[in-house]
Amino acid sequence: MQTNLTEFKQTEQTHQNVKLEEPIVINNEPKSIISNKFMYGQYFTKKAIVKRVIELLQKYKNYPININILEPSFGTGNFISVLKEKGFNRITGCEIDSSLTNNPTDFFDFPLDKKYDLIIGNPPFTKYNVVESYFYPNNYITSLISRESYLTKKLLKKEKEKIENIFILKSLQHLKDNNSSLAFVLPISFFIKNRNKEIKEKIFEKFSTIIIYQNDKVWFDYPIPCCFAIFTNTEEYKNKIIVTYENSEVHESIFDISKINEELIPEVVFNKKNGKTVQLKGNELENYISKKRVKCEKSFKENNVSAKNILERIKIPENSEIADYKLAVVRVGNSSVGKCGLINLNKDILNDMFYVFDFKESFVNNKEIKEKICEEINKNQDYFKQITCRVGSKSIKKEDVFNFKVEI
Ligand SMILES: C[S@@+](CC[C@H](N)C(=O)[O-])C[C@H]1O[C@@H](n2cnc3c(N)ncnc32)[C@H](O)[C@@H]1O
Incomplete structure (x- = not known):
């Protein structure tokens, strides 16, 4: 059994004693825990979730128990434990943090001549405001x-x-052959329309079946919107993307692989299809x-219009x-996104929470249509x-406003 690299120190039980919260509220924690947690993106996948996603993996392809598996950032080792429970016995792992393993290894220093049939886990995610x-x-x-x-090169x-x-x-460089698979927990934002195109292109070079899974559960001690993505090759789903959302039932939608740069967020796909979306x-x-583009002055100090009072300006x-x-639509905020009003840029100053649109020439003087x-x-x-x-905090794109339909 190739588990020498995978000896992890903490069990799920013990890691639950470590508080996983935003930096602001954990000032009293020892410095090393804070920095490692945020620097290394330490959000450990709950064992029940690991079990579910491995079950899903096995639904789409048969993985013999003697295949070579790599968990490149095993943390507290939940993926490895579940894989072992299922009988897999050739598992190698990396983990950079010496407080989690006796054999810390940076995955980017891990030799490339090592090849695997399955690479699986939950890599660290970058938090946009944490430079480390x-x-x-x-x-x-x-x-x-x-x-x-x-x-x-780029x-x-x-x-x-x-x-x-x-x-x-x-x-991708550690895959053994065409029959190998890569299965990672990823931030849900990975599958936002037109994001990470360069990476998706590289994935495309190796795989022709993609499965994207999301459910209504919280996957870590901290709620981060994420999904499980399986990149593989199967005869049955060649050139297909399977988008699966699970609440009390499993809902599957199948797309052609050419849609890879579209928005493939399972919950959104499900809501749109099942009428929950208006x-x-x-x-x-x-x-x-x-x-x-409409030029307008925006200020958080001098503004007289905000998401709080925009509804006073509908006439x-x-x-x-x-x-x-002009039309001002609130673009961010869990409770305010999508609120709108009619504002006069000669008199009003907005804060940065709005998109401002002018009307097309034939409607600029049409009070009735504007209202x-x-x-x-x-x-x-x-x-x-x-x-x-x-995404966690709600925010819309300009395109969402242009695509909104009205019956006039
Ligand atoms: C999101 S956690 C997930 C851990 C585990 N895979 C799981 O699902 O519970 C990411 C892990 O990657 C580790 N890590 C961060 N950078 C790493 C690197 N360069 N090489 C190896 N491990 C790394 C972190 O210490 C952390 O334990």
Whole structure:
């Protein structure tokens, strides 16, 4: 059994004693725990979740128990324990943190001649505001494992990149053959439309079946929106993406692999298909509002308009210049996203929570249409809330506003 690298110190039981919270509230914790936790993205996957995702993995392909498996960042070892319970006996692992293993190994220093039938786990995720949580190519200039062997030319020139993406790229180089699979817990944002295109392209070179799984459970001690992605090759699902959302039942949608850069968030796909997302009728808003940028002053100090009072501005005051009124839609905030009003940029100052749109020329002087659009958006605020379930804090794209439909 190749478990010498996988000896982990803590069990799930003991790691639960370590509080996993945001840095602000853990000032009293020992410094080393705080920095390792955030620097190394230490969110350990609950054992019940590991069991479920391994069951899913085995549903789509048969993995004999004597295959070579790598867990590249095993943490408290939950993936390894479940795999062992299932009879797999050739498991190798890496873990960088010496408080979790007697044999700390940085996955980026792990020799590339080691090849596996299955690479599985939950790599660290970069937290956008924690500089230490990124991967810095320059940190590996002197590594015995050349950065060029797993980084793209573009990435070699970048100062930093999200670490989970580099875990994927390096893992691709550890695959034994065409029959090998890669299965990782990933942040749900990985599958937002047009994100991580370069990484998806590399995945594409090796795999033609992708399974993306999300459920309604919390996967770690801290709620981070994530999914389990299986990259593999199967005859039955060649060139297919299977998007699975599980609540009390399992809901599966199948897409052609050419849709890889579309939004493939299982919960959103499920909501759209099952009518939980408000079904809109009519014409898209892009027929009424302009795509030209509207210049406006924004200030968090001097603003008189915020998400709190925007609903007081749904009518254009009598005797005012109709053309001066633009559409302001709240773009962020769990309870406010999608609220809107009509604001006068000669008088009003907004904070940074809004997208501001002008109306198309044929509607700039049309009070009735402007007010009707505003009313329809506010009536359907739930629509914006539902299509934003992809990330922790709700935020919409301009495109979401242009695609909103109104019956006028
Ligand atoms: C999100 S946790 C997941 C741990 C485990 N796979 C699980 O599912 O519970 C990520 C783990 O990666 C480890 N890690 C971070 N950077 C690493 C690196 N460069 N090489 C190996 N392990 C690393 C962290 O210490 C942490 O234990």
